Amino acid sequence: MPRQIVYFxxxxxxxxxxxxxxxxxxxxxxxxxxxxVEIINSLPTRPDFxxxxxxxxxxxxxxxxxxxxxxxxxxxxxxxxxxxxxDRARDIxxxxxxxxxxxxxxxxxxxxxxxxxxxxxxxxxxxRGDDEIDPHGFLGEAQLDVVRREATPEGPPLTVFxxxxxxxxxxxxxxxxxxxxxxxxxxxxxxxxxxxLRGVFYGHVHQPMQTQRDGILYVSGPSVFAQFLxxxxxxxxxxxxxxxxxxxxxxxxxxxxxxxxxxxxxxGGTFAERDESVPGVSVRIRDGR
Numbered sequence: 001m002p003r004q005i006v007y008f009x010x011x012x013x014x015x016x017x018x019x020x021x022x023x024x025x026x027x028x029x030x031x032x033x034x035x036x037v038e039i040i041n042s043l044p045t046r047p048d049f050x051x052x053x054x055x056x057x058x059x060x061x062x063x064x065x066x067x068x069x070x071x072x073x074x075x076x077x078x079x080x081x082x083x084x085x086x087d088r089a090r091d092i093x094x095x096x097x098x099x100x101x102x103x104x105x106x107x108x109x110x111x112x113x114x115x116x117x118x119x120x121x122x123x124x125x126x127x128r129g130d131d132e133i134d135p136h137g138f139l140g141e142a143q144l145d146v147v148r149r150e151a152t153p154e155g156p157p158l159t160v161f162x163x164x165x166x167x168x169x170x171x172x173x174x175x176x177x178x179x180x181x182x183x184x185x186x187x188x189x190x191x192x193x194x195x196x197l198r199g200v201f202y203g204h205v206h207q208p209m210q211t212q213r214d215g216i217l218y219v220s221g222p223s224v225f226a227q228f229l230x231x232x233x234x235x236x237x238x239x240x241x242x243x244x245x246x247x248x249x250x251x252x253x254x255x256x257x258x259x260x261x262x263x264x265x266x267x268g269g270t271f272a273e274r275d276e277s278v279p280g281v282s283v284r285i286r287d288g289r
Contacts, residue, residue, distance in 0.1 A: 003254055004118040009040050010248035012053040012203030013223035018063040025239055029225045031267040032245045033071050036224050041076050048117050049077055053203035054084025054163030065095035083111045083128045084163045085135045104146050112143055120252055123150050125162040127180050137164030137180040144189055151193035158193055160200040167211050171230040173237055178204055190216055198257045208261040222246030
């Protein structure tokens with residue numbers, strides 16, 4: 001059992017476009033990504049790594065990936081990527097350097113790998129399915145077999161990264177469009193490791209959410225770009241026009257997992273937007289072994 005502490009920053013859904021001035025929903029994704037890199041590099045506690053849980057770009061355009069490589073290349077710690085529904089595994093393989101890792105599926109069309117930091121094991125899954133099911137995710141039996149091999153009762157603390165939520169979120173729109181189709185199989189495959197599983201971290205839903213089932217903690221991160229609304233009765237996607245960009249700072253310590261969710265003022269926003277974007281923190285704690 002490792003006795004050290006691992007810190008990592010969880011970012012997601014940057015949706016970078018093919019040029020710096022590209023806008024979506026009146027926001028500039030590039031400037032938000034640039035700002036979060038500046039924040040991470042200046043944090044009072046240095047993280048061991050950054051994980052980006054998908055949708056690095058809005059369209060799988062080489063120019064967008066080159067911009068992403070440029071901005072995230074300024075990080076002073078290693079970064080790891082997950083494939084989002086707006087990404088392609090082959091593009092991440094080609095354009096985006098990562099820290100040391102072990103490929104678990106030898107296929108450039110899939111991004112499934114593991115890495116180890118200070119004795120903690122991290123597993124990255126690729127839920128990008130065929131275009132016909134987008135924006136749903138799908139893992140398939142090959143990756144579920146990887147999970148079954150990794151998620152044994154004995155072993156080092158294990159953390160899983162994916163893009164899509166595995167379990168229902170009690171939101172009509174989210175549950176109709178955003179889930180991993182075989183997410184119930186992922187949950188079942190993880191159950192043997194629940195005593196050493198430190199969390200399943202994902203993106204896609206553009207807001208921080210926490211779900212706990214059968215002793216397994218699922219945590220989404222806010223978007224670095226823009227947040228969705230997901231009230232239980234929402235039947236259409238809506239953006240939260242007042243919600244600022246954000247990121248998570250995660251502590252993995254021998255006895256528990258602690259997650260701080262931070263926000264930051266949107267670069268170039270109006271005075272009203274800046275006033276609404278006072279940095280805040282929420283904390284989620286899970287006992288661990």
